[in-house]
Amino acid sequence: MATNQKATFWMIATLSVAMAPQLFRMPVPVVIMALLPLLWRIAAEIRGWKTLPALIRHGLTAIALLTLYFSHEQIGGRRAAVSLLTVMLTLKLIESYRIRDARLIVSFSLFLCATQFMFTQDILMPLYGAVTVILALVTLTHLHRNEAYIAFDKTPAISASLFSELGFSLRLLMLAIPIGLSFFLFFPRWATPLWGIPEATLDSKSGLSDSMSPGSIQNLFMDDSPAFRVKFQGIIPRSSELYWRGPVLWNFDGKTWHGNLFSVDLEPEPRPDESKAVWKYTVQLEPNERHWLFSLDYPATTPFNSRITSDFQILRRQPVTQLLQYSIASDPTFVDSPKLADNLKMAALDLPRGSNPKTRKLIERWKREGLDGPALVDRVLVYFNQEPFHYSLESPLLGSNSVDEFLFDTLTGYCEHYASAFTVMMRMADIPSRIVTGYQGGWYSGMGDYLLVRQSDAHAWSEVWFRDRGWIRVDPTAAVSPLRIARGSLGALSAPRHLFDYSWLRGLRNGVDIVQQRWNDWVIKFNAESQMRIFSSIGLEQMTPPMLVISLFVVIGLFSLLLLPFIFRVKGPSRKDPLRAVWLKFLKRLKAAGFEAIPSTGPSELAQAAARHLPQDSQAIYQVADLYSRSRYSATPPPLRELKEAIRKFHPRKKHRLR
Amino acid sequence: MSEPKDQQQQPRAVEGRQARLLEAQKTVNGILLGKDQQVRLSFCCLLSRGHLLIEDVPGVGKTTLANAVARVIGIDYQRIQFTSDLLPADILGVSIYKRNREEFEFHPGPIFSQIILVDEINRATPKTQSALLEGMAENQVTIENTTHPLPQPFFVVATQNPLDLVGTFPLPESQLDRFLLSIALGYPDPIAERELLTTEERSRMLDKTTPLLTSDDIKALQNDCEAVHVSDDLLDYVQALLKETRDDRWFETGLSPRAGLYLLRASRAHAFLEDRSYVIPEDVKIIFPGLARHRLTPSSGFAQSPDEQIAELLEQVPIR
Structure with a gap:
C-alpha cells in the first residue's frame, strides 16, 4: 500500500510544520541531522530516486544517535527527548513508503506538536498548534481516502479536492472542540503537575543566574521576552521604587560575582512585619527553570513552597517550569539586618588580594581626605556622575583588574560594571557591600492593568551596610544615567539597537502582551482552584476527581447523543430530488427490518433480494420497487403520490429466526 | 383518416411479432439447455443490429447456438470456417469473365447471407478478417469499384477459441469493437448436462425446428426496439x-x-x-x-x- 506523491508531500509538510519550532531549541548538529533525511526525501520524491540501502539507513540512524548524544551530552531530559523524537521521525521519512508509515509519521507529528507546550506557553503557540493539527488532519484524510482506493482495488469516483479535505478536517476539528472544552473544564487537575520534570535535565535558557560576570546581563538586554507580570492591589509603587530583587551576590574573584552559601542557608532575622507591608501584589512568573521568585524589598510573606533567605532572596523548592503565580506583600520601610553576623561581614568585605591597585589608591586618597561612611558613598556617586562615564551596552572586554580598567581606561559600561566597581570600591573603604541582581522598572499597561517586566529590564545594583541602618540600596547606574531608572534599560541608550526599540513596534508588542496576559489568566492559569471555583459557583461544592471524571464522560456522552441523528442518517435526502427522498425512506424501513440495500443495485434487483429476505412482505416490496422504477425510468411515470402512498403503507415485519 | 386505424392496428401487430419472438427465444432455449442468459443476449444483439462474438472452448455449443438462432428466425444462413489460407474473395465473392456475354459477372460469396456463422475467426489472416469486418461495419462490400449492399437483416455470429492460440491472428481491438456483444457459453450445469446426454441429439432437433419469424419481422422488431x-x-x-x-x-x-x-x-x-x-x-x-x-x-x-x-x-x- 504505497502512498502517492501528493500524500507523501502532505506527510512531509505536516512533519516540517510540527517540528519547525523545535528546531530553534536544538543544537545545530542535531538540526542538521533532522533536516538531512527530510531534504533527501523531498529530493528523492521529485527526482524519483530509489530507497536508500538498509546499511546506509542504519548507519544514518547510528550517526544521528551519536550526534544527539554528544550535542546534548545526555539522553534524557525534555530537550534531548524532543530532539530524539524529531530526528527519529525525519529518519523514518527515508523509509516511509507505505500508508501505514505515513499515518504513523503524521500521528507522531501531532505528538511532536504537543511537546511545544513543555517549552512555551506563548499565546501564539496554540494558534500554531491548531494550524499543525489541521494540516495533520488533512493529511490523514488524504491518506485514508488513498487507502480506501488501494486496499480494495477499487476506486470510487470521488475527485477529492484540497478544499473538500480541508473542509472535512475542519468539521472534525469543530466536532472535537466541545470534547476538548469538556476535558479542559472537567479533567481533574492537581496542584502540582502530574509528572515532575527531573531537575537535572533542566537547561535554563534565560533569566538571571547565581553568578554575574561582565556580559551576563548584557545578553538579557537583547531579550525582549516577558520575565513576569505583576498586578498590584492598592498602592502602585513609583517607577524608581520598582527594584525586583533576585539573586544576591557576595563573593568576587576579580572577574565574576557569586552567591554566598551562608546567607542562603540562614533565615532573615528580624523579619518584616506583614501588617506594615503596604505593597500587595500578585506576580505571574514566566517559566525560567530557576528557583528565584522576584519581589520588591522587603517581602513580608513567603509564597507557597518556597523560603526566604537572610539576604531576602525567595527560593522556590522546585524550579519554575510552568507559568507560576504567587502573591506577596512587601514592606519598603523595613530595616534589613541592623546587626550583621561576623562571617557575613567578612564575606561582604572580601576582595581578591592585590587587585585593582589604582582604585585602591583612589579610595585611600579619599579616606585621607577624611571621607568615610555615607560621605564616601556620596563621593563615589559624585565621581560616577562627574567623570565622563558613559552608559553603553557595547563595552570592551575587561582583563583581570577589571575595576581599574573600567574606572580609568574605558569609562564605558552598564549596570553590571557600575555595580561591580561601586561594590569593590566600598569594600576597599571597609564598608560591607554586596550586589543584588534582578529587574528594575517594567512597563505599565493601563489597559491590561498590570505591570510587564521583560528580560531586558534586568538590572544589577549594590547594597551597603551601616551599623543600625542595615543594608541600604545604592544604584550607581542611576548616578551615571538617571534615564536608565526613569525610562528603562533601552530608554537610556541614544540609538535604537533592537528591532523592538522603535516605539510603535514596542507598542504593538506591548499590545500583544495584553492578549497574552488574558490568555494566561483564563487558560494557562486554570488550575484545581479555578476549577473548584467554577463548580462551586453553580452549586457543586465538593467535586472529587472521580466525580470530575464521571462528569467529563457524562458531558461527552450528552454531546455524542446530540450528534447521533447525524451519524445514523442514511444519506441526506436531496431537496432537488423528492423521488429519492421517498425512496430513501423505503430503504430505511428495509434497513430497520434487517435488509440493507447495496447502492449499485437497481430497484427491481433490490426488490428481488429484499423479497427473498422478507418473504411475507414481498408483494408490497415489488409494488414499491415497480412504482419507483416506473417513476424514474418510464416515459409515463405514475404520480409521486402513488409511490408515497405505497411507502407510507409499507411496514415490513422483522424477520424472525427459528431457534 | 387512415392514421388512427394504423395506430390501433400497430400494437396488435407488435404483440404478434413480439409473441413470436419470445416463442423463438424459448425454442432456442429448448435446444441449448441451461443457457437462457446467453440466448437472450444473442437475441438482444440481433435486435439491436449488432454482431455477436462467442468466445469459448470447443464443444460447448457455439455452433449450435448460432444454428438454432438462424433456424428459428428463418433467414438465409451460411457458415464459413475460417482457416489460415482463406482469402477475401472466398468470403466476398468474385467477378468472373463471361466470354459469351463479354463481361464480368459477379458471383457473390457467402457473406451475402442474412446470418453468417464464422467459425474460428482468429484463424484467418488479418486481410481476410478485415474483409469480413468491413462488411459488418458498413453493411455493404465493395468489390472492384462496385458497391454491393448486403442483405438485411445482416447478423454475424463469430466464434473464437481463447485457449488455442497457436497459428492464430488475434483480432485487434479496433476490430473487436465491431462486435456488439461477446459471450462465453461455459459448461452446462449438471441438470442441463444430464438432459443433454439423455434426450435426442441436438442436430436432429435443429432439423425439426421450423422458422417462427421472417426477415421482415426481424426488421420490424429492430425498429420496435428503437422506440x-x-x-x-x-x-x-x-x-x-x-x-x-x-x-x-x-x-x-x-x-x-x-x-x-x-x-x-x-x-x-x-x-x-x-x-x-x-x-x-x-x-x-x-x-x-x-x-x-x-x-x-x-x-x-x-x-x-x-x-x-x-x-x-x-x-x-x-x-x-
Whole structure:
C-alpha cells in the first residue's frame, strides 16, 4: 500500500510544520541531522530516486544517535527527548513508503506538536498548534481516502479536492472542540503537575543566574521576552521604587560575582512585619527553570513552597517550569539586618588580594581626605556622575583588574560594571557591600492593568551596610544615567539597537502582551482552584476527581447523543430530488427490518433480494420497487403520490429466526 | 383518416411479432439447455443490429447456438470456417469473365447471407478478417469499384477459441469493437448436462425446428426496439458507467462513445425482450459485461480477469 506523491508531500509538510519550532531549541548538529533525511526525501520524491540501502539507513540512524548524544551530552531530559523524537521521525521519512508509515509519521507529528507546550506557553503557540493539527488532519484524510482506493482495488469516483479535505478536517476539528472544552473544564487537575520534570535535565535558557560576570546581563538586554507580570492591589509603587530583587551576590574573584552559601542557608532575622507591608501584589512568573521568585524589598510573606533567605532572596523548592503565580506583600520601610553576623561581614568585605591597585589608591586618597561612611558613598556617586562615564551596552572586554580598567581606561559600561566597581570600591573603604541582581522598572499597561517586566529590564545594583541602618540600596547606574531608572534599560541608550526599540513596534508588542496576559489568566492559569471555583459557583461544592471524571464522560456522552441523528442518517435526502427522498425512506424501513440495500443495485434487483429476505412482505416490496422504477425510468411515470402512498403503507415485519 | 386505424392496428401487430419472438427465444432455449442468459443476449444483439462474438472452448455449443438462432428466425444462413489460407474473395465473392456475354459477372460469396456463422475467426489472416469486418461495419462490400449492399437483416455470429492460440491472428481491438456483444457459453450445469446426454441429439432437433419469424419481422422488431424509452436518469447511469471505465485505475482504456451507443441500443432490445416499454438500469447491467469484456483490458497489475473486473466496476457505480 504505497502512498502517492501528493500524500507523501502532505506527510512531509505536516512533519516540517510540527517540528519547525523545535528546531530553534536544538543544537545545530542535531538540526542538521533532522533536516538531512527530510531534504533527501523531498529530493528523492521529485527526482524519483530509489530507497536508500538498509546499511546506509542504519548507519544514518547510528550517526544521528551519536550526534544527539554528544550535542546534548545526555539522553534524557525534555530537550534531548524532543530532539530524539524529531530526528527519529525525519529518519523514518527515508523509509516511509507505505500508508501505514505515513499515518504513523503524521500521528507522531501531532505528538511532536504537543511537546511545544513543555517549552512555551506563548499565546501564539496554540494558534500554531491548531494550524499543525489541521494540516495533520488533512493529511490523514488524504491518506485514508488513498487507502480506501488501494486496499480494495477499487476506486470510487470521488475527485477529492484540497478544499473538500480541508473542509472535512475542519468539521472534525469543530466536532472535537466541545470534547476538548469538556476535558479542559472537567479533567481533574492537581496542584502540582502530574509528572515532575527531573531537575537535572533542566537547561535554563534565560533569566538571571547565581553568578554575574561582565556580559551576563548584557545578553538579557537583547531579550525582549516577558520575565513576569505583576498586578498590584492598592498602592502602585513609583517607577524608581520598582527594584525586583533576585539573586544576591557576595563573593568576587576579580572577574565574576557569586552567591554566598551562608546567607542562603540562614533565615532573615528580624523579619518584616506583614501588617506594615503596604505593597500587595500578585506576580505571574514566566517559566525560567530557576528557583528565584522576584519581589520588591522587603517581602513580608513567603509564597507557597518556597523560603526566604537572610539576604531576602525567595527560593522556590522546585524550579519554575510552568507559568507560576504567587502573591506577596512587601514592606519598603523595613530595616534589613541592623546587626550583621561576623562571617557575613567578612564575606561582604572580601576582595581578591592585590587587585585593582589604582582604585585602591583612589579610595585611600579619599579616606585621607577624611571621607568615610555615607560621605564616601556620596563621593563615589559624585565621581560616577562627574567623570565622563558613559552608559553603553557595547563595552570592551575587561582583563583581570577589571575595576581599574573600567574606572580609568574605558569609562564605558552598564549596570553590571557600575555595580561591580561601586561594590569593590566600598569594600576597599571597609564598608560591607554586596550586589543584588534582578529587574528594575517594567512597563505599565493601563489597559491590561498590570505591570510587564521583560528580560531586558534586568538590572544589577549594590547594597551597603551601616551599623543600625542595615543594608541600604545604592544604584550607581542611576548616578551615571538617571534615564536608565526613569525610562528603562533601552530608554537610556541614544540609538535604537533592537528591532523592538522603535516605539510603535514596542507598542504593538506591548499590545500583544495584553492578549497574552488574558490568555494566561483564563487558560494557562486554570488550575484545581479555578476549577473548584467554577463548580462551586453553580452549586457543586465538593467535586472529587472521580466525580470530575464521571462528569467529563457524562458531558461527552450528552454531546455524542446530540450528534447521533447525524451519524445514523442514511444519506441526506436531496431537496432537488423528492423521488429519492421517498425512496430513501423505503430503504430505511428495509434497513430497520434487517435488509440493507447495496447502492449499485437497481430497484427491481433490490426488490428481488429484499423479497427473498422478507418473504411475507414481498408483494408490497415489488409494488414499491415497480412504482419507483416506473417513476424514474418510464416515459409515463405514475404520480409521486402513488409511490408515497405505497411507502407510507409499507411496514415490513422483522424477520424472525427459528431457534 | 387512415392514421388512427394504423395506430390501433400497430400494437396488435407488435404483440404478434413480439409473441413470436419470445416463442423463438424459448425454442432456442429448448435446444441449448441451461443457457437462457446467453440466448437472450444473442437475441438482444440481433435486435439491436449488432454482431455477436462467442468466445469459448470447443464443444460447448457455439455452433449450435448460432444454428438454432438462424433456424428459428428463418433467414438465409451460411457458415464459413475460417482457416489460415482463406482469402477475401472466398468470403466476398468474385467477378468472373463471361466470354459469351463479354463481361464480368459477379458471383457473390457467402457473406451475402442474412446470418453468417464464422467459425474460428482468429484463424484467418488479418486481410481476410478485415474483409469480413468491413462488411459488418458498413453493411455493404465493395468489390472492384462496385458497391454491393448486403442483405438485411445482416447478423454475424463469430466464434473464437481463447485457449488455442497457436497459428492464430488475434483480432485487434479496433476490430473487436465491431462486435456488439461477446459471450462465453461455459459448461452446462449438471441438470442441463444430464438432459443433454439423455434426450435426442441436438442436430436432429435443429432439423425439426421450423422458422417462427421472417426477415421482415426481424426488421420490424429492430425498429420496435428503437422506440423503447430511455429516461434522463438512465442516461445518467449509463454515463456514470462509461466514465468509470475510463478511470485508468480499472482498465487501460475506457469505453468509446460508440460503445456507449451500442450499450444503450442493446439495453433497449433487452427491455423489449422483457416486454417493457422503458429501459431500467438492470437492463444495462445485464448487457454491460458482454459489451465490455472484449473491449476492455484490465490495467496492468491486476490479477483479475476482465469479467471479475467488470463485475466489481458495476458494484461501484451507484444507481439512484
